Amino acid sequence: MPAKAKDEPGDEWLVSASITIRSNVVTDVKILSGPKVFHDSVRKAIRQYRCKTDGGEVVVTQVLRFKLQ
Numbered sequence: 001m002p003a004k005a006k007d008e009p010g011d012e013w014l015v016s017a018s019i020t021i022r023s024n025v026v027t028d029v030k031i032l033s034g035p036k037v038f039h040d041s042v043r044k045a046i047r048q049y050r051c052k053t054d055g056g057e058v059v060v061t062q063v064l065r066f067k068l069q
Contacts, residue, residue, distance in 0.1 A: 004037045011068040015042050021051045021058045038066060 005013070015034030020027050029043045042064055051058075 002037050002041050005035075005066065006068070008035050008037055013038060013066045015039070015064045015066070017042055017046060017062055017064070019046055019049075019060050019062060021049075021053055021060070023055060024051050024053055026051065032061065034064075038064075 013035050015038045016032040018028075018030040018032055020029075026047055026049050029046045031039045031042060034042075045064075046062070
């Protein structure tokens with residue numbers, strides 16, 4: 001979680017991202033919504049995904065939840 005997250009109001013945040021997967025590799029990540037402070041962390045995390053597809057292009061949406069505990 002980014003250090004600056006503590007400056008965001010609240011203690012839980014959602015970030016929605018559109019992910020393009022081509023030939024089992026994440027080729028594009030677009031942030032759809034959520035606090036900007038998390039955008040780089042979400043892109044970096046999603047780019048590390050390992051995927052298995054039928055070889056074609058797949059576009060999925062994922063929501064990531066960040067919560068202070």
